[in-house]
Amino acid sequence: MRIEIVTGMSGAGKSSALKILEDLEYFCVDNLPLELIPKFIEILNFVETSKSKVAIGLDIRGGINLKKLNGVLEEIKKNGFQSSILFLEASDEVLIRRYKETRRVHPLAKRNGRIEDGIFKEREQLTAIKEISNYVIDTSSMQFKELNRSIQAIVVEGDHVSNMFVTILSFGYKYGTPRDADIIMDARFLPNPYYIEELREQTGQDVEVKKYVLENPVSKDFLARIKELLFFLLPNYRSEGKHQLVVGIGCTGGKHRSVALTEEIYASLRQDKQYDIYIEHRDIEK
Incomplete structure (x- = not known):
């Protein structure tokens, strides 16, 4: 079984990435707290399913950090599954514009706080995870079809994908x-x-x-x-x-x-x- 961890900056396109993976016959679970992933993996071992590919969406709301994620990766490996991390990135300018267009509140912005402050805190917290990611996609200037093409290249071609x-x-x-x-x-x-x-x-x-x-x-x-x-x-x-x-x-x-x-x-x-x-x-x- 292959498990794709999908994470990155809020507003960078994680939901779109999961939709693309779902179309590629991945069983997708979004915003699963890190503490629950070992139990989820345990269940996968016992449940008969035709799904041999699983994608798990993680974001800052689930308390993601490097230490916890390393523990999850070890658990995946211990169960004999393959895994990789796909990190979605975008520039501050683009993230701010997307938040303003959707009128959403950034998860790390304080009540009535500025979007810029939330983005700065999130980028700081996710730097270490970005560095260990197998693939990083910058969606700043991407349309959905380009994101689709990039993700298909990663999951279909696997090890043959260059990460550039x-x-x-x-x-x-x-x-x-x-x-x-x-x-x-x-x-x-x-x-x-x-x-x-x-x-x-x-x-x-x-x-x-x-x-x-x-x-x-x-x-x-x-x-x-x-x-x-x-x-x-x-x-x-x-x-x-x-x-x-x-x-x-x-x-x-x-x-x-x-x-x-x-x-x-x-x-x-x-x-x-x-x-x-x-x-x-x-x-x-x-």
Whole structure:
């Protein structure tokens, strides 16, 4: 049996994560006090169930701390079960906005207290648990579908998941730069297939456009430099505790040059099994 511990900052998406795990046929229990988990594990040993995967949601309201959690992990191991910890994180700014939108009170904020104070206390109390977590997902700029994809990668691929998720994103400057991009590369200096009549209605996913963009000597040099930079940055970002990276490749409309380059970068990076590489073309249909 596999037991997934789901924890993290209040408002970071633990409930959404449990819904995703439930759809993946996990038996989910939310906000179970740590003291009750050993008894719950004992019951699992005696109850005949088709559920071989269990997810337990823990948050600050249940009095979670490192010493108690280590005891629970030992109990899980003693019963012959596998376990991992999934920690949901988000920036203070995003957590504050989410609380204001839902008009909820932070569990650690005093009566009539500020949300910021509650977030500060919770972050302080959960630091040690975050450090021992197997997976950390920062949901600050994530939509539900992206969280879904990340969690599926973790629970479906298991040990093959790298704990660092990299998205290579093409976009068009005319539609604005992506707000969640960590790195942005501007490809507008390259020859534009838009001005070639037979290529105008095609995209960077089509062979003719790819050939036009990628066989240009300047494009080849540009690609080589981007790849060299990313292969240098990725291990260093990860060693500093960064678990997500969004690399934006932009051109004017996000349909030709940026798409062709993004496809090529994605193909190169995904060969390195240390990272989970995703690709997205934001503006290709516009």
